Amino acid sequence: MIRSMTGYGVAEAGAGEARLTAEVRSVNGRYCEVSVRLPRSLSSLEQRVRKLIQDRIGRGRISVSVTWNGEDPSSSQLRIDEEAADRYYALLSALKKRYKLKGSIDLPTMADLPDLFVSGQPKLAEDESWALVEEVVVRAVESANSMRDKEGSELAVDLTQRAQRLHDMVSAVEQRAPFRVKEARAKLEQRLSQLLGSEVAVDPGRLATEVALMADRLDCTEECVRLKGHCKHLASLIEGEEAAGRKLNFLLQEMNREANTIGSKTSDLSISEQVILIKEEIEKIREQAQNIE
Secondary structure, eight states: OOOBSOEEEEEEEEETTEEEEEEEEEEOOSSEEEEEEOOGGGGGGHHHHHHHHHTTOOSEEEEEEEEETTOOTTSOOEEEOHHHHHHHHHHHHHHHHHTTOOSOOOHHHHHTSTTSEEESSOOOOHHHHHHHHHHHHHHHHHHHHHHHHHHHHHHHHHHHHHHHHHHHHHHHHHHHHHHHHHHHHHHHHHHHHHHHOTTSOOOHHHHHHHHHHHHHHHOOHHHHHHHHHHHHHHHHHHHSSSOOHHHHHHHHHHHHHHHHHHHHTOOOHHHHHHHHHHHHHHHHHHHHHTTBO
């Protein structure tokens, strides 16, 4: 299965007048690395949120941000309870007047009063908090995965086309390969004729032995067969149900190794050109594979 590692999802849920928002962003990553930012009132749920993500996303660097009313989860989100402050001030003023007390009702006096500053975040029981967080995070992950799947489908089309091009190029090498031995034999006979002249006869047995050794050095049949097999495996990974990213990386290493071996066995210009094209195509697939889960 081809799924991109790049995605974004957002979801909201309500708790009375307050709104809980979850944002999920994912980018390329070798492993599943999850960072979570929660409001202080929900910080105890961090590990549960992390596991929720890891159960739904296999690979990538994923950042999750959960906020109340879109506020920064790291902020204190405190506010003044103005009704309580008004009541405190009225009571202190009445107390001062009734008992003829000296002194002013100033900021230090007010700041020391309890419950004057309250959190703007809803106060929920842990079960209620988790139910709300779970709902909003799951929906955000589903939204991000939908985006990842859509991009993955586009990548799959491109990779399928490239796999077919690779197969065709390897077939071109196979078609050209048998002619190399004939051409090499002709060149060898020509050189011997130039060096020895017509007076010295060339031993046919020795010539056949040299040609056989040359054919063995030039033979790339096994490499072509393996490379075409890898192309078929590549196509099966694209069409399969399992996550393909890690397997693709390993498979592309093997394909590049076979291409290098074919290149080292030839001095034929047309085959060398095909090998260059094959390696370029493998590299393009490798670049795409870096973004596949």
